[in-house]
Amino acid sequence: MSKRIELNDLNIYYGKFHAVKDVNMVIEPRAVTAFIGSSGCGKSTVLRSINRMHEVIDGAYVTGEVLLDGVDLYAPNVDPVRVRRQIGMVFQRPNPFPTMSIRENTLAGARLNNSRLSKSEADELVEKSLRGANLWNEVKDRLDKPGSGLSGGQQQRLCIARAIAVSPDVILMDEPCSALDPISTLAIEDLIKELKETYTVVIVTHNMQQAARVSDSTAFFNLKEHGKPGELIEMGPTEKIFHNPDQKATEDYITGRFG
Ligand SMILES: Nc1ncnc2c1ncn2[C@@H]1O[C@H](COP(=O)(O)OP(=O)(O)OP(=O)(O)O)[C@@H](O)[C@H]1O
Secondary structure (H helix, E strand, O other): OOOOOOEEEEEEEEOOOOEEEEEEEEEEOOEEEEEEOOOOOHHHHHHHOOOOOOHOOEEEEEEEEEEEEOOOOOOOOOHHHHHHHHEEOOOOOOOOOOEEHHHHHHHHHHHOOOOOOOHHHHHHHHHHHHHHHHOHHHHHOOOEEEEEEOHHHHHHHHHHHHOOOOOOEEEEEEEOOOOOOHHHHHHHHHHHHOOOOOOEEEOOOOHHHHHHOOOOEEEEEOOOOOOOOOEEEEEEEEEHHHHHHOHHHHHHHHOOOOO
8 A cells, every 4th residue: 555655866847947856755655744845846846746747737747757666657658547546636725526425526536447336335435435534424424415515624534535535555635734724624634644554645735833743754845046946955854854954944944034
């Protein structure tokens, strides 16, 4: 299940624009890795390159390697759709299919993989995925109601259930709590800590306390100058990055001196 990700000399471009430069990092399985850094330094771009999601943008491309347990996700024979199944993504704004029921939302990704799920297989998968997203008890009596009727925090957990239902190896989260209230945020943070038992989890967050609360490792990205590509400045155990970073730029960011 949970797999190791390696980025080797990763450069990411949007057409002629060089967005991210020379990233080398190892993201460990069964752990939460947080990406932090000021706006525009390329955190989301790096995150999206891990499941080839940036390729939906015309002209976007990478050089270098992204390895999942040693397998190059950009090798010519690799199907990007398959990569996105193995490596799920949860976005900033919860995006359940609004008219679809809670049950069908949970199954949406899994049905693409296997259209012949029997009723009992589907029931089992719905319960397992909603339990995995800490949502089952809140929705078990209204599985046939639309997903859009849930609160924002519940909708985000529904999106996590949908991601889990395809049995991914990795879950990428791009600021998953930025549209949520503090109580819902704490529920998602608790869930993130549970998810790492089974999946490799990578989260982009602007919230320093959140990075400190949920992550085992933290990667700090920065821009040397406006218009220049973003770079990985430093990565290490979260405790070290927050209390004893090697780079002054990291310390300045953590202590709120810029960004
Ligand atoms: N679709 C796109 N087309 C062209 N340039 C883009 C696109 N998406 C992002 N960029 C540029 O790439 C750079 C990195 O953006 P990215 O969104 O990855 O940064 P970020 O660190 O996640 O920022 P934020 O914290 O504000 O979300 C920025 O200069 C941004 O303008």
